[in-house]
Amino acid sequence: MNNDGIFDIESRLLLEALQQVYGYDFRDYAESSLRRRLLNWLSGSGFANLSEAQGRLLRDRNLLDQFVCGITVNVSEMFRDPLFFRAVREQVVPHLKTYSFVKIWHAGCASGEEVYSMAILLREEGLQGRYRIYATDVNEEVLSKAREGIYPLKEMQRFIRNYQKSGGQHDFADYYTARYDHAMLMPELKKEIVFAAHNLAVDADFGEMNMVVCRNVMIYFKAALKERVLELFDRALLPGGFLCLGQKESLEKRGVAGNYDELARGTRIYVKRYLQS
Amino acid sequence: MSNATCNPDKRVFRVVVLGVSTGGVQALKRLLGALPADFPLPILIVQHISPEAGNGLARLLDELCAIRVKEADEEETMEPGCVYLAPPNYHLLLEKDAVLSLSSEPPVNFARPSADVLFESAAAAFGRGVIGIVLTGAGYDGGRGLQRIQEEGGLTVIQDPVEAEAPSMPEHALSLVAADHVISLELLPALLQLLAGRHSEQGEPS
Known part of the structure; x- marks a missing residue:
């Protein structure tokens, strides 16, 4: 051999x-x-x-x-796939605003870049104090990085470009303090985020979510594990809730597909139906 | 060029993997445009491309070529007579069961998708069944992966750097690999047909 x-x-x-x-x-x-x-x-x-x-x-x-x-794969960017964040801003947030309080599960959050991106977006859209993000990852080491919210300063250029393409109107520099070669994100952003260890392959779901974000995580799983994870998300989501997947991840062939409609073709943002098939 | 010299041990190829960068769009138009719709192998391609590019290149090539061209989707099983382009901002990999998979791991050789990533996965999954090709491009992507393909018994093809629009990728590959064929773009479709033809003559995959 x-x-x-x-x-x-x-x-x-x-x-x-x-x-x-x-x-x-x-x-x-x-x-x-x-x-x-x-x-x-x-x-x-x-x-x-x-x-x-x-x-x-x-x-x-x-x-x-x-x-x-x-x-495990632990890298991300702030506002990765700016068009996804633009779609959340323009097409999802108006629905979220109709709730008095919004719960979001960000599964596989890695070092937290996209979680903070979402927090920035929700604050800018006036949801401050009305949401909580449960950010989970299998990996304790990256979770502690995520909790810190400190990223290499050299990444900021790219993050700012992404932010602007995503429809951000503010001065992105207001959201961090530069120190030596690092950028520390504004501590207020963390107030509405709960970081916790969670293993999608074995642990149970979090309940009553208005939105589940899990982008470019399931691409590393085989079909059977994808099905398991999507069932977890399906149980966690309230009817009318949003399931956000990565650009190349589709519900098309999945068991839970019948419970969802894609918000707009190609967005990979799926809305859970009120009446289940 | 006779069959005997191209494919002396009559091995059965299962897949063509190709890496290309600068000058790639023109090169792919010429290569894929010259292949028939019933080309008997799947072709997986890494073309370096901006992370925000859509699937326009796949659509363009599909329109221009007889052979089917599409952007690779996750968990798709590769089929003969189809060309799969790695999506922008994702690595494309090949699994042992002929299923394509994607990854958003960090860029390799400053590239995502990276040809090295595709080639190494193809070498591990299909060994002697792989035809690896490096075409025009700036930078160094593809060389190390081509080396892996050779180590696993696959067949290696490099575009003649003299005619390449950007010679550094083929040159780098040549510095690492004693290629089975160093060839002009013009002759490449005929070579691929000969190599792949063995597949249909023998009739059964390995």
Whole structure:
């Protein structure tokens, strides 16, 4: 058997063991991109192969956290896909305004860029004090980054461009304080955000949401796990609530598709029907 | 150019993967425009493109070419006679079960989509069944992935840098890989037909 074949066996064994020891379940992640991240992690880990790493990973929680951080995708941008945020601003917010209080679940929030983007948008649209965002991720390490809300200053140029393309009218610089080479987001933005660890592969849903945002998270899952996660979201969402997916994620072939209408074609913003099929 | 020299061990190819950057639109028009609608292999393409570009390039090429061209969708199973372009701002990868997958991981070689990412996934999934092609482009994307394709027994093709609109991608690939074919764009469609033709002659996939 060649090295590739052995690597595949080692990774299956490791994922199985991690599931049994920690409850982290990566067995239903799409293989080719997971394989790529496993190889990247391994090359920087000092271990010769996954079998060698396994013994330590099963006993050393710190190493495990670092591993989980390495093999999950944790990067985003503020106002990533500006047209999505524009559609939220123009087509979703008018509905949200009709509620006295709005609850939003942002699943797979990674280091928080898109969560803060949403908070900025909602404040600008006058919803300050009338919403809460539950921002969850499987990964404790990135959650603590998200809680900090501190990003490299060099990213700001791109974030500002995205913000403007998304229909932002204010001076984006008002939302952060530059310090050395970092930008610290305005602490007030955090008041309405609750960050919490949550594993889409095994944990239960959050209830009574007006909106669920989960963009470019499920693209890393195999079909069965996608179905599980969409059922979670479906249970969490109130009728009339909004399900926001990534640009290349569609409900088309999914079990819950019959419960939703796309807000406008190609937006990947789905509205939950009042009458379920 | 005879069949024997192109494909001496009569292996069965399953997929063509191609990376191209600067000069790519013209190159793809010429290459894909010369392939028949019933070309017997799927073709996966990474063309470097602005993150905010729509699917206009896929639509344009589909209109101009006999072979079907579309933007890749998540979880799509690749089919013969269809060209799949990586969507702007996503990496395109190939799974063992011939399903396409997407990723928004960080850019590789400053590129998302990146040809290296596609090539490495194809090499891991289909090994000897892969034909990897690097065409015109600035930068260095594609070279390392082509090397992986070669290591896994796949076939490597590089556009002759002399005629490439931007030679650095083919040159870089040539510095890493002893390519099976260094070829002009003009002859590439005929080569692909010969290589892929083996597939239909033998009749059964591996």
